[in-house]
Amino acid sequence: MPDLDDHQRATERGAREAAGAGGHAAPRWPAGGRPTQTPPPSRRSVLRVAAGAGAAGIAATTLGGMLAPASAATHPDTSAGTGATAFDEGANDVVLHVRDAAAGEIDVFRGTTQIRLRDRDLAARVVRASR
Amino acid sequence: MSSHREAPEIAKDPVADSTDVYAFVSPDRPRTVTLIANYIPLQGPAGGPNFYEFGEDVRYAIHIDTQGHGEANITYQFDFKIELADPKTFLYNTGPITSLTSANWNRKQTYSVTRVDSKGRHALGGGLLSPPCNIGPLSTPDYQAALGKPAIHTLSDGSRVFAGQRAEGFYVDLGSIFDLGNLRPFQNLNVFGGGLSAAPGVNATKFLNVHSIALQVPISRVTAAGRPVIGVWTTASRQRVSLRSSDGGADLRTGPFQQVSRLGNPLVNEVLIPLGKKDFWNTQHPVHDKQFTQYVAHPELAGLLPVLYPGVFPNLAALDKAKTARADLEAILLTGIPKGIVPGFTNFTGPTPADMLRLNTSIPPTTSNPNILGLLGGDAAGFPNGRRVFDDVVSVELRAIAGLTFKLVDASFTPDAAAGELTDGLTPADLGTPYLSRFPYLGVPYDGYHHPAH
Numbered sequence: 001m002p003d004l005d006d007h008q009r010a011t012e013r014g015a016r017e018a019a020g021a022g023g024h025a026a027p028r029w030p031a032g033g034r035p036t037q038t039p040p041p042s043r044r045s046v047l048r049v050a051a052g053a054g055a056a057g058i059a060a061t062t063l064g065g066m067l068a069p070a071s072a073a074t075h076p077d078t079s080a081g082t083g084a085t086a087f088d089e090g091a092n093d094v095v096l097h098v099r100d101a102a103a104g105e106i107d108v109f110r111g112t113t114q115i116r117l118r119d120r121d122l123a124a125r126v127v128r129a130s131r
Numbered sequence: 132m133s134s135h136r137e138a139p140e141i142a143k144d145p146v147a148d149s150t151d152v153y154a155f156v157s158p159d160r161p162r163t164v165t166l167i168a169n170y171i172p173l174q175g176p177a178g179g180p181n182f183y184e185f186g187e188d189v190r191y192a193i194h195i196d197t198q199g200h201g202e203a204n205i206t207y208q209f210d211f212k213i214e215l216a217d218p219k220t221f222l223y224n225t226g227p228i229t230s231l232t233s234a235n236w237n238r239k240q241t242y243s244v245t246r247v248d249s250k251g252r253h254a255l256g257g258g259l260l261s262p263p264c265n266i267g268p269l270s271t272p273d274y275q276a277a278l279g280k281p282a283i284h285t286l287s288d289g290s291r292v293f294a295g296q297r298a299e300g301f302y303v304d305l306g307s308i309f310d311l312g313n314l315r316p317f318q319n320l321n322v323f324g325g326g327l328s329a330a331p332g333v334n335a336t337k338f339l340n341v342h343s344i345a346l347q348v349p350i351s352r353v354t355a356a357g358r359p360v361i362g363v364w365t366t367a368s369r370q371r372v373s374l375r376s377s378d379g380g381a382d383l384r385t386g387p388f389q390q391v392s393r394l395g396n397p398l399v400n401e402v403l404i405p406l407g408k409k410d411f412w413n414t415q416h417p418v419h420d421k422q423f424t425q426y427v428a429h430p431e432l433a434g435l436l437p438v439l440y441p442g443v444f445p446n447l448a449a450l451d452k453a454k455t456a457r458a459d460l461e462a463i464l465l466t467g468i469p470k471g472i473v474p475g476f477t478n479f480t481g482p483t484p485a486d487m488l489r490l491n492t493s494i495p496p497t498t499s500n501p502n503i504l505g506l507l508g509g510d511a512a513g514f515p516n517g518r519r520v521f522d523d524v525v526s527v528e529l530r531a532i533a534g535l536t537f538k539l540v541d542a543s544f545t546p547d548a549a550a551g552e553l554t555d556g557l558t559p560a561d562l563g564t565p566y567l568s569r570f571p572y573l574g575v576p577y578d579g580y581h582h583p584a585h
Contacts, residue, residue, distance in 0.1 A: 087190070087210065087370065093383050095372045109372045109386035 087112050101127045134394045135172035135336075137401040138409030141392050145171050146186035147367035149394040150341055151301050152193075154363040154488050154517040157347055158496040159569055164353060166193050166207075167345045167520070167571065168365035168394070174296070174340040177579030182223055182264035183296065183342060184240050185211040188384050189367050191344055196362035197355040201418035201485030205353055208245040209294060209344050211261070213238060224263070224270050231260045231281050239263075242294055244286055244346075255286040261295040265340070267580030275575045283570060291347040291570060296340050298564045298574035300520045301397075304555035305335035308525075312432075312439045316556040317549075320440050332556025338563045338582045345571035350492045360467060360478050362487030363517070364395035364417060390414050395486040396464050396515070397524040403430050403464075417485035420465060424484050427464050428456040433532050444547045447534040459536040463515050468506075472539050476511045490517030503558060507535070520572050526554040 091111035099105040104120030135150045136142035153167040170191065174183050185191065190210060194203035216237050217225075226235035243257040262282040265274050283293045307315045311323055318327040344365075353361055368388035376382050392413050394400070403426045404412045412423060437448035450457075462468045465484035470477040478489040497512040503523040505513025507530060514522040530536070533550035559566070563582075564574040 087384075091385075093385055095374065095383070095385055097372070111385060112370065112387055114371065114387045 096126055098123050098126055134397065134399075134401055138404075138413050139406070140410040141413055144391065145173075147189045147369060147392050148172055149365050149367060149392045151397065152363060152365050152394050152488055152518065153520055153572075154361075154490045155519045156350070156490070156492055156494070156496045156512065156517075157570065158498050160347065161496055162351075163347050163349050164361075164490065164492055164517075165345065165347045165570060165572065166195075166353075166363055167343055167573065168193050169297075169301075169341040169343050169573075170367065171342040172339075173299075173336070174342075175579075176265065176338070176340055176577040176582040178264075179266065179579060180221055180223060182238075182266065183340070184213065184238075184264075185209075185242070185261070185294065185342055186367075187211055187213055188373075188382075189369060190388050192366050192368070193344065193346060194364050194366065195353050196417070196480070196485070196487055197353070197358060199358070199360070199362070199480030199483065201362070201420065201483045201487065202416065204248065204355070206247040207255075207346055208247065209242055210245070211240055211242040211294075213240055224266065227269060228263050228266075228271050229273075229277055231262065231278060236263055240295075244292055246288070253288075255288055255290065256284060256292065259284045259292065259294070264296045265576040265578040267578045269580075271578065274578065279575060288352065289349065290352065293343065293345045293571040295342065296576040297343040297571065298562070298576050299336045299339045299341050300562065300566060300573045301336055302334045302523075302557045302559065302561050303336060303525050304332040304557055306333060308555060312435060314529075314553070314555055316554060317440065320443055322439055322441055332554070332561070334557050334561040337561065338577050340576040341573075343571060343573055345573070347570050354492055359493035360480055360489055360491045362395070362417070362480055362485065362489050364393055364487050366390050366394075367392040390416075393417075395488050397518065398528050399427075399464060399486050402432055402528070403427055405431070417487050418483065420485045421483075423486075424461065424465065427460050427484075428458075429454065430457065430460065430532050433457070433534070436533055440549070443549045444533060446545055446547045447550065450534060450537065450544070457537065458540040460531060462540070463531060463536065468515070473506060473511075476506065476516070478516050488518055489515070507531075520566050521559045523554070523558065525557070529553040529555070 093110070095109040097107040097109070099107055101123045104118050104123045106117040106119065106123055108115050108117060136148065141148045149168060149170055150172045151169040153165070155165055157163045157165045168191065170185065171183050190208060192209070193207045195205040196202060197204040220237060223238055224235050225237060228236045240261040241258050242261060244255045244259065246253045246255050260282060262278040263271060265271050271278060282295050283291055285291055304315055307313045307318070313321050313324065315330050315332045317329065318324045319329050368390045370384040371386035371389050372384065374383040390413065395417065400409055400412050404423060405426065433447060434451045437444040437451065461484065462472065464486060466482060467479040467489040468477055469479040478491040480489055494511050494516060497510050501513060501519065502508030502510035503521055504527055505522050506516055507527050513519050514524050514527055518524060530550055530553045533553050534546045535550040538544045538546055562574070563577065566572055566574050
């Protein structure tokens with residue numbers, strides 16, 4: 001039977017696969033350490049992008065050609081087509097989190113979705129733009 | 132408390148803080164189950180001018196596992212919205228609120244209910260009104276008849292829902308429990324007691340309110356064929372990204388939902404999970420609870436009781452010293468109780484350890500003289516077979532942890548006499564207002580004019 005938490009795990013799975021981490025089932029708590037979770041976006045590394053607007057155009061226009069190849073996109077709360085929810089209202093805003101500029105890892109948040117990009121050039125450009 | 136402020140991070144986020152979950156066959160509608168998830172703990176009824184409300188930025192959910200695998204097969208989602216009629220006044224209400232459509236009610240809250248199951252997402256209702264908070268006799272006269280009862284809505288699938296303020300129905304002597312386990316009926320025996328004399332318990336949640344999400348659903352809608360036992364838990368989730376507005380506009384929240392709070396059995400994260408892992412526990416799904424099994428099998432509190440009460444729990448002390456895994460607690464909290472342990476009863480869901488409230492829906496409700504000790508008191512319709520609003524889960528779990536239930540899995544074990552007497556000294560008689568006999572069962576919220584009591 002399909003699982004209702006598919007959306008959550010699909011997102012986690014997508015993130016792991018994009019990161020090349022394989023299909024381990026659950027985040028674990030290593031002895032003496034912290035849970036292996038995606039760290040929260042830091043204020044410094046987050047760039048809010050209003051799609052198609054002003055300085056954000058760097059990322060916005062680039063994203064248009066990059067979302068599809070990433071293939072890690074999930075649409076957890078709207079995929080069944082039952083209409084918009086209160087949480088769709090910010091769907092025109094896109095937030096980038098440069099997780100690891102050297103590796104080119106960028107998380108892209110929009111609406112209720114998150115995808116993981118790997119693009120060193122884009123990461124470098126976003127970091128430069130943020131300074 | 133059951134799960135009020137039970138972990139460091141969620142204690143700072145009360146709007147998303149689940150406090151109690153209840154699941155029981157409805158006593159007045161035995162073909163249905165009632166599922167209740169409470170949030171926003173310890174509300175002072177006089178909490179104006181900004182009275183309590185559900186979070187618009189929180190996705191609340193009640194999950195049901197019908198297959199015994201620790202994952203949700205059915206989820207009910209609840210999304211809330213605020214409707215502010217007049218932003219130019221500081222008043223919550225500009226006159227008496229005599230109905231849910233009253234123009235005097237300035238800040239209303241509506242919500243939608245969505246069921247997610249194997250066939251997809253199903254919108255069951257939208258624009259449903261929550262009742263206002265109970266402010267006082269001038270602002271919210273005739274609260275239950277005019278506001279509480281009309282806030283019970285029938286959904287498109289025939290289920291009923293209520294989401295709004297209720298009187299706290301959970302009773303606990305918090306002050307004694309967290310003062311080094313100084314249980315008030317027995318404080319004369321506490322190692323630190325220093326000559327204190329025994330005294331009655333004090334209900335720390337008396338005269339406080341919570342916000343409840345209550346759902347009453349036909350049993351056939353939440354069970355799989357031939358599987359009457361369901362696992363129930365609640366979660367609250369926030370979107371991963373939040374950006375505060377710098378121009379006075381709305382904050383931006385985006386991204387997928389990240390679970391920040393969960394609750395199945397009472398007191399698990401509160402009392403069993405260690406402080407350094409409580410926040411992590413809140414982010415996890417029940418299917419991954421194997422990683423927490425050690426805290427149930429070897430509860431810290433079981434080791435503390437003999438220390439706090441010297442000479443009172445010698446058999447428990449021996450059990451603890453032998454590092455005996457507590458198969459009884461694992462059954463009660465993580466797998467359900469298999470057949471053959473308690474005659475005529477089971478709520479076993481399989482070997483997957485998962486913290487869920489397990490309800491055997493084939494057991495009819497006890498409508499005459501239910502026992503607040505549930506299964507321990509010989510009443511199979513009560514905790515840990517689900518949980519009714521009045522069940523004394525504190526005493527039940529204290530007694531179980533003290534070893535009373537270990538004899539069920541090891542007939543050679545003799546529980547200490549005190550294990551069968553443990554309590555925090557409270558019963559529903561210590562509430563400030565009674566439960567309701569009908570949905571949503573939790574009492575009418577205390578109003579701010581009369582409470583705190585003076």
